[in-house]
Structures are given as C-alpha cells and as structure tokens.
Amino acid sequence: MNKIISKEYFSANVIKFEVEAPLIAKSRKAGHFVMVKVGLKGERIPLTIADADLQKGTITLVVQKMGVSSTKLCALEVGDYITDMVGPLGRATHIEKFGTVVCACGGVGTAPMMPIVAALKAAGNKVITVLAARSKDLIILEDQMRVNSDEVIVMTDDGSYGTKGLVTNGIESVINREKVDLCVTIGPAIMMKFVSMLTKKYEVPTLASLNTIMVDGTGMCGACRVSVGGKTKFVCVDGPEFDAHLVDFDEMLMRLGGYRDIEREEMANFSKQ
C-alpha cells in the first residue's frame, strides 16, 4: 500500500501524486483528508484528498512544497512508497441541492475543491468555480474544473491570466449579477478570511475547509482546535468544514504561525544537507 503510481508537476512547487490506497479510495467522500508521514522520523501532516479512482484503487493528493515535510514528500518518485498514510479522516462535505453555489479556491486549495465541485454538480446545483492565484503558472486543474462547473472564473493577482484581481473580486462579480445560495472556499487561511468577510456582507452562507496544524489527526491531540462561534472545535473530527462566518480566522492564523520559527530553522538545516 501507499505506492506512488504517478507524479505530475503542476508547477515547480506544486505536485500531483496518485497513490495506491484501495481501502481509502473505497471509503473516502468529498471533504475527507488523510494523514501522511514520510520516513521513520517524519512528521504527520494532513492533506485533503483531491480525487480517487476505485478501479485503480488510488487516491490523488496535490502537494505544495513549503517546509521540510512537504519537500520530503515531493521528493518521492513513481514506485516509491509513502511510509505511513491513514484515512479517510474528518467529516465529509454536506452535499445537497442548494441552488447556485460559488466554489472559491486559491492555489493548491483548488485540488481538494475538485471532488466537492463534482459532488455539488451531481446533486443538481449550478456550480460557479472561481480559481485564483498570484499568476498564470499557479492556476491548476482548470480543465478538470470546467468538466463539472457551469462556469469557471479565473482571477490572477498580476493579470497574467483571466481577470486581474483577487478571488474576492471574482466572487463579488457573481453575487452582483445573480442570487448565490452557498459559497464554499478552500485556500490559504488569509484568503478564506477575506472571502468570509465578503460573503458575510452579502449574507451568503459560506463553508470554509480549514487546514490547521495536526499531530495525530484522529481526535486525540487537540492541536487543530479553532474557535467557531466562540466555542472550541477540533478540525480533525468536527471539521474540516465549518460555517466560515463563525470561524475566528485571526486566531487560526495566529495558531498556524506558532511553529514558524522552529520550522524556518529546520528548513534551513534541511536545505544545507
């Protein structure tokens, strides 16, 4: 198990893996994640499942090189094995016919949005997907998204592709022209914070898929806790999706940065090796 079947570079730092995991492929639903660990002394990190192939018994993961752990994962080649992988974890996305749904994703957040877009479409929703990134080369999975979306709006910070502007500009343009029943957002915490502020203004119900720090990922350590509506929730078992308007994104951003100094140091040591 956990054998890498294919590896594809979306960009120099964003890589798509297909990994042999028949049991996970069978039981996963949109919104689920896995915990992955590379090497005996590796760190356990959460990755949301981007896709699964029941015939092949594989799941798809999209990874962005950031720190030591994701860099080690990205260094694996076809035929290598991921040392440990467990899942599917978390609660699956609640899917029903809402009406018109805007799926707003940034950077690698596009990958875990794919199964959600597909499931929403299959449930009879009108799905408008907003893909956002800094520049053209960081826009991923556009063709796949077009398959299940009624419309795809591409936004780039520098205007090198699609419309120049932020993800929020894309969402706002839709809200201004038609009734939106639900917004789903996945991306960097700071992006989701601004998406949430925007949709709150327009009173559009919004779900955000949170990517907090986790250690075990199975409901034991509490590292992933976030404040939702003033109550402490655990992303690994209560989430990963929450009502974005109730999430304390400032606290989440603060907690995400908790290990930044240690991580920077470890990355510097790792790069030296």
Next chain:
Amino acid sequence: MNHSEERAQAWREVLRKGMKAKERTDIPRVHMPELDAEYRSHSRLEEVNLGLTAEMAMQEAKRCLDCANPTCMLGCPVGIDIPRFVKNIERGEFLEAAKALKETSALPAVCGRVCPQEKQCESQCIHLKMKKEAVAVGHLERFAADYERESGNISVPTVAPANNIKIAAVGSGPAGLAFAGDMAKLGYEVVVFEALHEIGGVLKYGIPEFRLPNDIVDVEIQNLQAMGVHFVTNCVVGKTISIKDLEDDGFKGIFVASGAGLPRFMNIKGENLVGVMSSNEYLTRVNLMDAANPDSDTPVFKGKKVAVIGGGNTAMDSVRTARRLGAERAIIVYRRSEEEMPARLEEVKHAKEEGIDFMTLHNPIEYIGNEQGRVTHMLLQVMKLGEPDASGRRSPVEIPGKTELIEVDEVVVSVGVSPNPLIPQSVEGLEVTKWGTVVVNNDTMQSAVPIIFAGGDIVRGGATVILAMGDGRKAAAAMDEWIKK
C-alpha cells in the same frame, strides 16, 4: 492448577517452612534503586527506576508469607497468582516466575512499571495489617519480566489449537493487547487494528520513556506476534474500514478499545494562545513523534517556564518531560491540595526530586499572550479547601479577590480527556452515554450491538493501564463464551 493446589506443591511447603513468619516480616522492604535526580532531570530517555538486582529480589520475596488466602490477588484487576510468582523468585526460579505472570498478564514488564500497586495488590497485603510495609509486588513483577527478557529465554505462552475463528481488536493499547493475548491463547485468529503508525497506544504516545521505555513495550508486542496475533497499523475502524466490512470479512467478534479522545480544556480566556496545548499533544509530540530528537521532523516547544495544569499521572509525565527538555522552572498547578492529587505517590516524589515546583490550591483563570499570540503569563486564582464533594475529596473553593500572575512561556493542560469519538460516530445502534463513553454490560463488556464488545478508556472515560487490561481479559472470556454459544 488453582492457587491452593499450586500452594500445596512440595517446593512451596519447603520454602514456607524454611523461615518463620516473624523473620519474614522483620525484613525491611526493598528500595528501588533510582538514577540520580539531578542527572535524570536532564536525561530524556533513561529510565528513572533501575530495577532490583537478583539478590534484592530474592530477599524481598522472602518477605511474602505465602498466605493461604492471598488477599493481594483480590486487589489485582487481572488476577495474577501473586504468591506463586513471588515464591518462584524466592527460590531463584526467575523464569518460572515470569511464566506464572504471563499466564494472566499479557504485559508484565509494563505492569511492573506503571501499575498503581499501592492502590491494588500491595494495598491488600497482610503486612499492612501488622503495621509493616507491603511486599513490593510491583518491583518483583518488573524484576521477573525484565530477567526473562534479558535472559533471551522468552517463553511464549501455550496457544490452543487454531479454531479458525477470526476476531478483531480495535486499538492496540493495553486493553486491546490484553484482549488479543487471551484470545490467541484460546486459539482464535486475532487481528489488531491500530489508527496510528505505531503499535502500543498510550504505552507509546502517552507514557514517557523515562517511565516506560519503548523497547520494553516492543518486546511484549513481539511476544504477542509470536503467539500468532496480527497487527494492522494506519487503519481507523469506522473510517478506513467499517464494522460491517469486518463482519463481511468473516470476523465473528469485535473488541473496541479505541481509547482516549479529545483533550478537555477549561474554556478560559487565552486557552487557544500559541504555546498552550493539551498533555495529549505535548506527550504525543515528544513520545510518539520523538520531537525532541534533532532527527525528527516534528517540532516541539522547549519552554523555559512551563506550567502543567492538573494533578494526575499524565500531568506528572508532562511536567517531568518539560524539565527534561530544558525547562528552568516547571510547575504543577493544581486546584486542590497535594493530598487530593490522583497521581501515584511515586510520580509525585520523583517529580519533586527532579525540581518540579508544586503550586497546589491554585487554578488558572486566564492566559495572557504577546502580540504574536504566544503565551507569556497566566493568571491564577488562589483556592482553599471546602467541604467534601461527590468524589469524596474536599472541594476547592475560590478565595475571593486573591489572584497571582505568573510568567510562563508554555502551558500544558492536563485536566482529562473525553473518549475517542470516531467509533461512537460511525457505528449505528451503539449505546453511548452523554460523556461519549460506550455502554456495555459490566460483566461481559458486550455492547448494545452484540458483535461489539468494548473496554478501556472508551468505556471508562479515563482509567489506568491495568484496569484497561482487566477489561480486555474480561471481554475475551465473555466473547469466547458468546461465540461458542
């Protein structure tokens, strides 16, 4: 053979008559040799207790009167034949002693280290009635198990002929391992499913190496493997595979021992600041992920001023770990007085020797952080003892207006856990209490779903290694009977 038949054996008679009871009770109780406190408070992995020598063990074994009605056995949740193993030590048959232990306990080297013997077997020892110290049953248990392991002559318990009936354990902590051992002895094909990447549950992620080295847990696991028990890691029953998958796959009984779950917090201001974490997180990083080792990719804060909130064994494990990771000041903050502390006396004693500060009758009411969101101070409410509460302990009462502000750079909250929510969330028909524990028949450990038995923290909400093992043994016996019917 039962206890009295064993006791009637010729060698036991000779041994009993070889020494007068008065001579036996006059021998002072052995002292467990320990690493120097200052040295060990900087040594992350070295075990604090060094174990008895053969001479010390044989001398201590002489203290046991080999009672006709050994009350010590009533105090043991798994019912070890204590006099038999102790008397085998007295006559120098250490391997026989280990064998006697393994007939009833799947993990003697573990129990010899972490059981609260002073509240169990030793609390029932006849010596106490004579105002003498109890026989050091725990130290002797550890000695026999260690002797066997180090001798290289590890005996594998006799296993009944295979009955080709598949049964599963969910979770590889003490309850799951005890269950697996007993079912393997009965001839069942046992598969243990573990959610984490390591086998051992709390023995690996929770209890630090200075109290229970990982390689000792591994030897006990290898022993179970030698008995035919299979282990599957990285598999969450209820997520990766369902209970129904197991049934479809031919499993005839499932023992759920999925253990502790979400850590409890106190819901006070600042509890989500960076540097405030649960003892589960802190200990998992250090023990399971080896985060203090420079080769490990998992980070851990190494605070200089660390406060641990709580008075249980997990709190002691956390505060002593913090000291070993370089804390200049490591404090236990507990809202009652030392007398009410649930931690083992030995842990409290060791912690004090290692320079841990005890702030009893203090309770945190707020954490304060800097602009990066890192904790820098905690505000403590000073308490006093009031009337006894439902637990029978004197309840802590606030002294109005009396607070203290303490500088801290790391806080570990160790005020208990809720049961693991994954199985209750994913199995239909399971009866669950409002605390999230699984409801079982106390005699059989069988749940409302007949194929599912359960034990350990998922049923008790938070207990000791040995009580979890006792549940595992009880469930094994009852499931065997249920399947045969």
